[in-house]
Amino acid sequence: MNRLLCIIPTISLLNANPESKEITTEDKAPKGMVWIEGASYTRGTKENPNIPFNDEERPVHKVTVSGFYLDEHEVTNAQFRDFVDATDYKTQAERGWSKKDFPKAPPEALKPGGIVFSGPSKAVELRGQGAEWQWWQFKEGASWKHPSGPKSNLDGMENYPVVCVTWEDANAYCKWAGKRLPTEAEWELAARGGNEGLDYIWGNSPKPGKKWLANVFTGEFPHNDTGEDGFKGTAPIKSFPPNGFGLYDMAGEAL
Template sequence: MRVIPGHTFEMGSDRFYPEERPARPASVSTFRIDATPVTNAMFARFVEVTGHVTEAERGEDGGPGSLLFAFHDAGAASWRFIDGLSWQTPHGHASRWNSIEQHPVVHVGHSDAQAYAAWAGKRLATEVEWEAAARGGLQGCDYAWGDTLTIDDRIPASIWEGDFPSSRTQGRELPFTTPVASHEPNGFGLFDMIGNVWEWTATKAPPFDAKPSCCGTERQIEAEGGVIKGGSHLCAPNWCRRYRPAARQIGTVPTSHIGFRCAADLS
């Protein structure tokens, strides 16, 4: 874990989407947060020890399974609910978590993230803590690394490069996630705060109208959910520019692009 010093920072943004407004001062006390999202290997150890059964495996929302965004057919990529899909088979029934051990665990719900955190003696970060950590000590910048999307003509995060959802520079094959710490850390030594997977926070909120979004699915529940932060591998410059610390969405069900990391009080 990395220690995030207590400080005041500019939270939110007036330059992108309504749900991020207004930009305003916010403060955090010193806390700790995981350097990376929880990986498949880490989550597998938790399940081995505790016997935890995830929301997707229990089938609390219309039968066991989860939402997978992929090129299912010859055309554009899209969301589909896949019966029986879970973290153990993250991108189809023929796939296995242990073939991508160092990728972020996905197809986990808010309660699964909370259960893991409690087992690890940690907790989920609040939205304010998460954004403070993601900014890496920078003040008022659009991105976790500064005010420009690219550095040396390269985007330093795992996002969708191409014309979402029709074409993808990285290819059509799953997985769309990448191993954690595939890019440089931010100023606080944290990896993947932007892109790769959205991350659950401890903060609850009612749904808000936020379009266009890479989180829009036909199975979204119009109810209070957990605030997710950081954007994912589905965020694209032509569609959903939520690969930024200020970006926020509401998560309600397990999907192939939501994971989490843990936080803890300083002690």
């Protein structure tokens, strides 16, 4: 399955409170969550010269996943704000970064801040070690509250997916919400929406019927996003149709 280019990582959650003895079933779905039936599926893709960036998708192999619940959409800025307001939590980007964890990072990259997409002015080589730093840059003061840098804010973005969060931040949110992060195998099963052997989660065409079905980088990556899908950058949740399981934004957007 080919994964379209996304913007910045964010959070999707499973219902999994280890302290609860209650067994939830498909007929008793938690609010805002979708039951994903357990299944076996073929994970990975065969080598295809027409699909870039798929080296990490091999070898093709069979995996089996038990049933689980998954949030029907990404965690929004409003939901993450509720967590922060309730706990006074500070994200990694707000606290700054450790020299111990990033020994090769220059001092300026250890200050509070985050990685922000910054498209170059012209076409660049997409492959090779460190190539991604041609379109990502560390910006001091960037955080979930200031996703594009210290002068940006969340005005009008309550229903956009939260960004500039690390695994540690996402895990803290999960514990507060009584849930957990999905495994990669669980997430991929959910993303497929019941389909098997397709290039994309909806079929084999990136733009069926000349209509974009996900928020992706349109144009020539990484220097020319045309916004043909209706958005430059992230989009409000549920801006595009759900997959076969009723889950939104399982391709593109902020994954």
